[in-house]
Amino acid sequence: MILDGHARLVRGEPGGKRASLPFVDFTGFDLSGRDLTEAEFAGSVFDGAKLVSTVLAGANLAGCDLRSADLRGAILTRANMRGACLQGANLAHADLTEVDLRPGKVALPHPSKGFPAVVEEPRPGELDMAMLTGATLDRARLQGVHAAGADFSDCSMKNVSLDDAVLTGANLAGAMLDNAVMAGANLEGADLKGAVLAGVLLTAAKTKGAKLEGALASPSRTVVSRADKLAALLRAHDKWVRTGGGEGKRAVVDDEDLRPLGAMLKGLRLTALSARRACLVGLDFGDAELQGADLEGANLRGASLIQADLRGARLAGADLTKSRLQKALMGPLPLSGGRSTPTTLTAARMRWAFAAGADLSGAAMSDADLRGCDLTDARLAAVELTPTQRRAALGLAKD
Numbered sequence: 001m002i003l004d005g006h007a008r009l010v011r012g013e014p015g016g017k018r019a020s021l022p023f024v025d026f027t028g029f030d031l032s033g034r035d036l037t038e039a040e041f042a043g044s045v046f047d048g049a050k051l052v053s054t055v056l057a058g059a060n061l062a063g064c065d066l067r068s069a070d071l072r073g074a075i076l077t078r079a080n081m082r083g084a085c086l087q088g089a090n091l092a093h094a095d096l097t098e099v100d101l102r103p104g105k106v107a108l109p110h111p112s113k114g115f116p117a118v119v120e121e122p123r124p125g126e127l128d129m130a131m132l133t134g135a136t137l138d139r140a141r142l143q144g145v146h147a148a149g150a151d152f153s154d155c156s157m158k159n160v161s162l163d164d165a166v167l168t169g170a171n172l173a174g175a176m177l178d179n180a181v182m183a184g185a186n187l188e189g190a191d192l193k194g195a196v197l198a199g200v201l202l203t204a205a206k207t208k209g210a211k212l213e214g215a216l217a218s219p220s221r222t223v224v225s226r227a228d229k230l231a232a233l234l235r236a237h238d239k240w241v242r243t244g245g246g247e248g249k250r251a252v253v254d255d256e257d258l259r260p261l262g263a264m265l266k267g268l269r270l271t272a273l274s275a276r277r278a279c280l281v282g283l284d285f286g287d288a289e290l291q292g293a294d295l296e297g298a299n300l301r302g303a304s305l306i307q308a309d310l311r312g313a314r315l316a317g318a319d320l321t322k323s324r325l326q327k328a329l330m331g332p333l334p335l336s337g338g339r340s341t342p343t344t345l346t347a348a349r350m351r352w353a354f355a356a357g358a359d360l361s362g363a364a365m366s367d368a369d370l371r372g373c374d375l376t377d378a379r380l381a382a383v384e385l386t387p388t389q390r391r392a393a394l395g396l397a398k399d
Helices: 002-011 221-225 227-242 387-392
Strands: 104-110 114-123
Touching (some): 221 227
Antiparallel strands (some): 104 114
């Protein structure tokens, strides 16, 4: 009744009341899919509980025991989780934006009087052996967190605070750690292969035995010095498209690092652009026209392609991990004579991409890695997906 009353409060219905359930034992409960925004659960036990896709935005989970809890796809934005224990929890694809997992004080029953008499014990946030692959932890406060052996692979961790965190043996392969703060962090034996480390200073962290092969550092001085020239090339391409070839010139930026351009490409007309193997990590292509663009092998991790027109684009082998493709047009591109060419995503890496509402009609997606890719309400007419691909994606029927 308390949880139903909270749901009414969230929906703005009469009779709603904020749930206040501190020090409650929810061991093994199934609370999946509930909207528990800003609910009070301080000190409660969720050991082994099922919280798949549960909304806990702004909730107070300070000092909670969430060991082995199933929090896949849960929304924990701005949640207070100071001193919480998440050992062995599954947080794959969860949204922990601005979550607070710093050390805190945990209320424990008095050794002789039990509850309501309590004693307070300091405890760090604990993520040892937790599964967070594909999760979003942008601007999360993880100072002092203990996350030995945790799996942060393919996470978005931009501007995260990891001062004095213990990440020994953690898997951070492919994680986007732009501007992360790691002073005093222990990364000994951690796997950072292919991680984005732009703006990250590792000199104050312990990195003995850490694997850094393929990690992407900040753009070099040479790359930054070329930014104005590349921007001019792309603006000329935009003019070339708008004037039907009367002015400007088609741009070829194969193998270039365009990261310094940031949001300058948003809304540009870049039809038939050639950017093979280009580094486009984190760029904003929202509303851009990229029909027939050649983006084979391009690195588009974390890029925004919301409502972009990618009809007929070639994206074979491209890395679209954690990219935003909501409502993007990726169907066939009409050509003269009643012909058309499909969008090619063969062997593309689309792990944990957000493609809800995208039009992928007729797209070639053989061998595409769809692990955690959100295809809710996506149009997939004439798309051949294997049973393995369907099981790996989110938002699709698995039969």
